[in-house]
Amino acid sequence: MKVGLVSPYDFATAGGVNDHVRHLAVQLQKAGHETRIFAPSSRSDVGFEAARFYRIGTPIAVPANDSVARITLSFHLANQVDAIVADEKFDVLHFHEPLMPALPMTMLRMSNTANVGTFHAFARSNIGYYYGRPLLKPYLGHLDRAIAVSEPARDFVNRYFPHFAMRVIPNGIDLNVYRPGLAPIRHLRDENVNILFVGRLEKRKGLGDLLRAYRVLNERVPETRLIIVGDGPQRGRVESYVQRHRLNNVILAGFVPDRVKPRYYSSADIFCAPATGAESFGIVLLEAMASRLPVVATEVPGYMSVLEPGKDSVTVPPKNWRELAASLVILARDAELRHRLADYGLNKVRRYSWERVAADVIEVYQQARKAHAAQPARELEVSGVHHAV
């Protein structure tokens, strides 16, 4: 099969959807399928060789879902896309966040091949979906099959578009990259119990709660260290909180390249994910479990679709730093409990391997192709390139 993967987000910057696209591209190539990627990019060199990359549009930062989405809003995409799609003759076009402007929506309208959409996002509400329903619904009609990465992500779409069928296929994890026994960052392996946070430093990730909890933890169990991997708009506030409260043993690692990140997991004893909501899945939880780490996380729907509290994790209500602190204290003091949770998680995470996830996605592609073939020839809504913009 020849598959085109379409991402709405700046492919030069890290993010859950783009990581998903990259891994899926690698797995599809491994399975013998030709793959191309379409995405906007702020750099010409996106550092990805596994599949041919088409840079479509220049991204701009748009506030979305308590975060910042770097997407293209260009009205001149259609000219570029039309020529490429006609030339490549795809068997399947796979749209990630198909209702995200402008690239996926433009391509979806222009496509006359089998279309698959994957919905990644979860939020408490979406004003765009709410008011844009009449406008967006026809786009869903162009999808032959749809996937959601978790049940919360599926429920979120169904809240605005009831009865729209989606199959849940979770995000995957590369078990060759994240595995126990990797070389740690050696100076981080000492008598301290290392608590690891990985994520963008923004409000919804709940780092403020973790810092408050760590303050309590460090008073009760002084041999602890908090390692914060990631960068973002809250960095200044995090630094000033650490200084103001004279927190010991806090490491702000900043942005860590993907190839080094697994070694930070390997240097940790506990993984903490204190998000306050708006998480559709939580790939970091899989990375932690694959690295044989016990997880302390908040009970947000996306995380709860992955975690089994008491078996692989300890969970606490979101925005409750006192309970977060209590859970961290218990785990920091109880190595046996840490090992038990970590072993269960390691065993469980195999079901999320990219090989399995990609096999499920390929099955959906085949269903989409059958469904597309069974339909009468779709009349293109775009008779000329300029009508599309």
Place this chain on the structure above:
Amino acid sequence: MGEWTWRAFKVVQSFVARLPRPWAYALAVAASRIAWWFSPLARPRLEYNLTIACPELADDPKELRRISRLNFRNHAKAYADLMQLPRARVEAMRPRLKVQGWEHLEQARTIGKGVLVVSCHMGSYEEVAAIWSATLAPVSFFAEELEPRALFEWYRDTRARLGISVLTLDHGGIRKVLEALREQEMVITAIDRDITGTGHMMPFFGKPAPIPLGPAAIALRTGTPLFPVCVYRLPDDTYMAEGTALVIAESTGDGRADQERTTGLLLRRLEQFIQAHPEQWHVPHRIWEGGP
């Protein structure tokens, strides 16, 4: 470095980190000129060390001044590299590194006991270490603990995000070095300065100087090959990592004599590196008795 110097360093670092590389170098070169003119101790010490390493410079003050000015300039550029490290990407660094003597490194790795890379204070080691850590095996620096603590932590955390561990010259650090070598990793250290004050008097450029015997002692204990390497800057601001044949520490039963002999072999290689690139060997410290 005091607390206020550290804070000033952090302000300058944040600024330099955001500059394009050529601008950062331009700033570094300007700073190096000021430092060369006004440093009360660094320049006399450096020039004294250079005349020991390259005796012909003692009779040619003009050439000595030129080499010393270039030395400050190269060192300032290395500082600019260091300041840009928190935003550096290995992919961008990779085209800037050339390697000579790769076959020796391959040979060392086939022995399967890790690699102890022994060097001197020359060039930007972070670039080499980050690239080797990404492509070959995890790399650790075996280095001094800087003052103040905040500077050392910044130094350590900045390297960690490139996959480089920083191990201190103490018992805990040595234990971790042994662990790293057991797991076939690479450890980089320099022996041209006695930082801990526990060095053994050895002839260095023909004159007795305190030199650490630690790397030789570790190699004798673990069988790890010693790989003498120097990293220097090329005129186009790329780097050359030049390695020479491995030094294999052999035990004769007399521990101290074995350490001295092995360290002597390493020093001879380092002397060749330094004599070939005196403008890059930045050691404005007291190495030999009788210096300023």
